[in-house]
Amino acid sequence: MTAQHESTGPLTTEAGAPVADNQNSQTAGVGGPVLVQDQLLLEKLAHFNRERIPERVVHARGAGAYGTFTVTADVTPYTRAKFLSEIGKETEVFLRFSTVAGNLGAADAVRDPRGFALKFYTEEGNYDLVGNNTPVFFIKDAIKFPDFIHTQKRDPYTGSQEADNVWDFWGLSPESTHQVTWLFGDRGIPASYRHMNGYGSHTFQWTNEAGEAFWVKYHFKTDQGIRTLAQDEADLLAGKDPDSHQRDLREAIERGEYPTWTVQVQIMPAAEAATYRFNPFDLTKVWPHADYPPIEIGKLELNRNPENIFAEVEQSIFSPHHFVPGIGPSPDKMLQGRLFAYGDAHRYRVGINGDHLPVNRPRATEARSHGRDGAMYDGRHGGAKNYEPNSFGGPTETGRALWEPQPVSGVTGDHVAPSHAEDDDFVQAGNLYRLMSEDEKSRLIDNLAGFISKVSRDDIAQRAIENFRKADEDYGKRLEAAVAALRG
Numbered sequence: 001m002t003a004q005h006e007s008t009g010p011l012t013t014e015a016g017a018p019v020a021d022n023q024n025s026q027t028a029g030v031g032g033p034v035l036v037q038d039q040l041l042l043e044k045l046a047h048f049n050r051e052r053i054p055e056r057v058v059h060a061r062g063a064g065a066y067g068t069f070t071v072t073a074d075v076t077p078y079t080r081a082k083f084l085s086e087i088g089k090e091t092e093v094f095l096r097f098s099t100v101a102g103n104l105g106a107a108d109a110v111r112d113p114r115g116f117a118l119k120f121y122t123e124e125g126n127y128d129l130v131g132n133n134t135p136v137f138f139i140k141d142a143i144k145f146p147d148f149i150h151t152q153k154r155d156p157y158t159g160s161q162e163a164d165n166v167w168d169f170w171g172l173s174p175e176s177t178h179q180v181t182w183l184f185g186d187r188g189i190p191a192s193y194r195h196m197n198g199y200g201s202h203t204f205q206w207t208n209e210a211g212e213a214f215w216v217k218y219h220f221k222t223d224q225g226i227r228t229l230a231q232d233e234a235d236l237l238a239g240k241d242p243d244s245h246q247r248d249l250r251e252a253i254e255r256g257e258y259p260t261w262t263v264q265v266q267i268m269p270a271a272e273a274a275t276y277r278f279n280p281f282d283l284t285k286v287w288p289h290a291d292y293p294p295i296e297i298g299k300l301e302l303n304r305n306p307e308n309i310f311a312e313v314e315q316s317i318f319s320p321h322h323f324v325p326g327i328g329p330s331p332d333k334m335l336q337g338r339l340f341a342y343g344d345a346h347r348y349r350v351g352i353n354g355d356h357l358p359v360n361r362p363r364a365t366e367a368r369s370h371g372r373d374g375a376m377y378d379g380r381h382g383g384a385k386n387y388e389p390n391s392f393g394g395p396t397e398t399g400r401a402l403w404e405p406q407p408v409s410g411v412t413g414d415h416v417a418p419s420h421a422e423d424d425d426f427v428q429a430g431n432l433y434r435l436m437s438e439d440e441k442s443r444l445i446d447n448l449a450g451f452i453s454k455v456s457r458d459d460i461a462q463r464a465i466e467n468f469r470k471a472d473e474d475y476g477k478r479l480e481a482a483v484a485a486l487r488g
C-alpha cells in the first residue's frame, strides 16, 4: 500500500493544511446554514464532482496488468527493433484487456470481442500493439467505424442496444460475415482474459538493418488453454458477477499464477504482397497458416497488478501509431484510420500531457521533445530551449525513418481496397464454418438465431441470413430454419 495509507500524520486539505474536523461542516451557529468559509467542504464537493474523465468511446470496460516480454528467437533478419534484438532480452510491458461495446460499469461475461492492448516500454520508446482476441474485424475501412460502433452501442431513441441496428448494419456490410461467424462461435465469450488468445489483427511492417521490408501478423497464444462460456452460462455469470474477468486476472496474479502467452509472428516478404491470393492488408481476412506458418518469437508474462486502477488503467493510453525503429504501419485502410483516431481520443479523454503520466511515459528511455506546456504540464523540461534547430544543444533529429517507404500508384480518390485473386467477403467465413465440428456448428446457429430472431423487420433478418448462405449453403439453410422456428 501507499505511504498515505501508512502515514500517521494529520489529515490535510489538498494544499497540505491540517484538517480539524472531517465529519461536520461549518454552520452559522448550531442548526444554521452552511458557511462559504468552510473551504474543506467546498474543496471536497468540487473535487468529487470532477473525479471522472470521459470513458473510452469504445473498450470502456477493462482491466490491466504489468509484465515482461522475453525474446525466444532470432528475428534480426526481419526487424531492427532493439527490444527484439537478442534471445533472452526482456522488456517491461503493460497490457489492458477490455470488452468493446459496454460502458465502464458493464459486465465482463458478454459476447463481444476482447481488446488486447499491449505497451512495450522499449529502450527506443514505447511500442503499442493495440489488438483484439480476434484475428479479423467486422469492416475494412475506417470510414465505416463510427457507423458500425453506433449500431453496437445504445440506440438514440430506446437507449438500449437494438438487434435491428446490429443486424441491419451487418447485413448491409457483407465483409463482416467472417468476424460475425467467429464472434458467434464458441470463442465469442472467453471464460476469462487469461484463457484467450491475442492478435495484432492488422498487418504491420518490419524492416531489418539493411532496410529490407517484411509484412507481419502477431499472434499471442494463451498458455492457460482456451476456455469459453456458453451463452446461458455467460448470461448467469454476467448477472451474478459483473466483474468476473477483472477479478479473475487480479486474483491469479495475487496468487502468483502468472498468465503467459506464447508470441508468434507470420512473416511475408514484402515482394509477395502484390500477388498473394488474398489482399494481405484486408483486416477481414487471415493469412492461412499453410501459406505463412506462425513462427514463435517470444513469451509474454503478466506478473504485477496495478496499484491504482484509475491512474494506471483508466488513464492508460495505447496508440497504434506508437512505433519504434524497425516497425511500422501497412497500407491497411483500417489501420491507417486508427493511426489518427487514438492520439485524438487521448488528447480529449486524458489531455495533451497524458503521455507524461507514469503508466504512459517511456520507462526504458526518456521522451525528449520540444512539445511544451498545456493543461497539467509538470515543467519537466526546465529552462531547456523549446525549438529546434537551435544553437544551444539538446535533442536533434536522426535522419533515419522508423520504417521503409512503400511504392504507390494511381490517382487520389475514394478507392475500394484492391481485390486479389481469391478475395470475396464470404470465402474465409465459409472455410471457418466448414472447419467446425457438428456441435460447434449447432451452437453457432443457436447463438446467431437467438439474436437475429429479435430483429423486428423480416427484410433485415433475411438480408443478414443471406450473407451466411453466401458463405456456405448449409450454414444459410440451417440458420434460416432456426430463425423461422424462433420467430414462429
Ligand code: HEM
Pocket: 055, 056, 057, 058, 059, 062, 096, 097, 098, 114, 115, 116, 117, 130, 131, 132, 137, 141, 142, 143, 145, 200, 201, 202, 316, 317, 318, 334, 335, 337, 338, 341, 342, 345, 346, 349
Ligand atoms: C478504424 C477503426 C477503429 C477506430 C477508429 C478505433 C477507435 C478507437 C478509439 C477512439 C478507442 C478509444 C481510445 C481511448 O480512448 O483510449 C479505441 C480503443 C480500442 N480499440 Fe479501437 N478503433 C478501431 C478499430 C480497432 C481494431 C481493428 C482493433 C483491434 C484489432 C481495436 C482495438 C482497440 C482496443 C484494444 C482498444 C482499447 C485500448 C485500451 O485498452 O485503452 N480497434 N478504438
